[in-house]
Amino acid sequence: DGGITQSPKYLFRKEGQNVTLSCEQNLNHDAMYWYRQDPGQGLRLIYYSQIVNDFQKGDIAEGYSVSREKKESFPLTVTSAQKNPTAFYLCASSIFWNTEAFFGQGTRLTVV
Amino acid sequence: ELKVEQNPLFLSMQEGKNYTIYCNYSTTSDRLYWYRQDPGKSLESLFVLLSNGAVKQEGRLMASLDTKARLSTLHITAAVHDLSATYFCASAPNRDDKIIFGKGTRLHILP
Numbered sequence: 001d002g003g004i005t006q007s008p009k010y011l012f013r014k015e016g017q018n019v020t021l022s023c024e025q026n027l028n029h030d031a032m033y034w035y036r037q038d039p040g041q042g043l044r045l046i047y048y049s050q051i052v053n054d055f056q057k058g059d060i061a062e063g064y065s066v067s068r069e070k071k072e073s074f075p076l077t078v079t080s081a082q083k084n085p086t087a088f089y090l091c092a093s094s095i096f097w098n099t100e101a102f103f104g105q106g107t108r109l110t111v112v
Numbered sequence: 113e114l115k116v117e118q119n120p121l122f123l124s125m126q127e128g129k130n131y132t133i134y135c136n137y138s139t140t141s142d143r144l145y146w147y148r149q150d151p152g153k154s155l156e157s158l159f160v161l162l163s164n165g166a167v168k169q170e171g172r173l174m175a176s177l178d179t180k181a182r183l184s185t186l187h188i189t190a191a192v193h194d195l196s197a198t199y200f201c202a203s204a205p206n207r208d209d210k211i212i213f214g215k216g217t218r219l220h221i222l223p
Contacts, residue, residue, distance in 0.1 A: 042200065042215040043155075058210070090154060098204050098211060100145060103154040 003027070006091050006104035012112050013078065013085060021076045021107045023091035032074035033092040033101060036060060043090065049074055050097040078109065086111050114139045114205050118214035126222050128190050133217045135184040135201035144177050144184045145202040145211070155200065159186075188219075196221045 004025045013019045025032065030051050035043040045058030049068040063082025068074050074093075078085045088108050092101040115138040125131050135144070143162055147155040159168045161177035161184060168175050172195065174187045184201055202213040 040218075043213040045210060048210065092155075098143075098207055098209070100157055100160050101211070102157060103147075105154045108152075 004091060004093055004102060004104035006089075006107050008107060009105065011107055011109045013109060014112060016080045018077055018079050019109070021078070021089055021091075021109070023074045023076065023104060025072050025074075025093045025104075027093060027095075027102065028071070029093035029095050029102075030071070031094045031097045031099075032068065033094075034058075034064070034066065034074070034076045035090045035092065037088040037090060037106075046076065046089075048097075085109055114141065114203060114209070114212050116201060116203050116212045116214040118199075118201055118217050120217060121215060122218045122220075124220045124222060125191055127192055130190065131188050133186040133188075133199055133201075133219070135186070135203075135214055137182050137184075137203045137212075139182075139205050141179065141182070141203045141205055142207070143204055143211075146175050146184070146186055147200045147202065149198045149200065149216070151197075158199075191221045193221050193223050195219065 007022045033048045034046040044060050046064050047066040049055040052071045055066050055068050065077045088106050090106050091104040094101045117136045119134045146159040149155045159175040164179040166177045172189045177184045198216045198218045200216045202211045204211045
């Protein structure tokens with residue numbers, strides 16, 4: 001089955017710890033995105049990648065980092081510099097940049 | 113910068129009723145997307161509208177786009193409880209700019 005897989009579904013982070021959220025797609029899509037969603041809010045763009053080996057900061061990139069070494073993979077690292085990381089993180093992909101996006105199931109990150 | 117505003121942000125309605133969710137955007141745009149999100153779940157693509165006057169329907173949901181008014185609507189006909197969800201619209205000014213999401217309309221349909 002083609003789709004976007006995010007893991008883990010739930011993640012707990014201690015203060016001062018870096019954590020990495022996985023996002024894999026087998027849709028052969030060029031573009032991939034990371035969004036953050038806070039309760040009762042819309043989606044805010046963290047990072048995006050229009051093509052493999054390239055990525056750009058979105059609206060709220062501070063405290064996050066990404067890589068795009070393979071077309072199918074776009075992992076997101078939440079660093080200790082992100083002071084309020086508790087949120088629902090959504091990865092998405094689209095066949096080309098800014099076309100219809102398809103979303104993974106999300107990772108809920110909680111700081112403990 | 114493009115702003116996308118949805119109205120209302122919260123809607124509680126009875127089963128069997130009709131209602132419309134509005135999505136206004138602030139600059140010209142050549143694309144409009146509608147997504148559905150169930151509580152604690154991801155977003156599911158519902159409609160993609162790419163031209164003025166475009167209308168798409170799926171079951172009890174119908175979406176339309178008026179690019180001159182910078183307005184898209186999502187109309188719900190004879191609502192059923194299963195349509196309870198949060199609905200997002202999203203748009204981009206053009207092919208090169210990032211897609212901006214509205215804050216979402218939380219729809220609660222009472223049995």
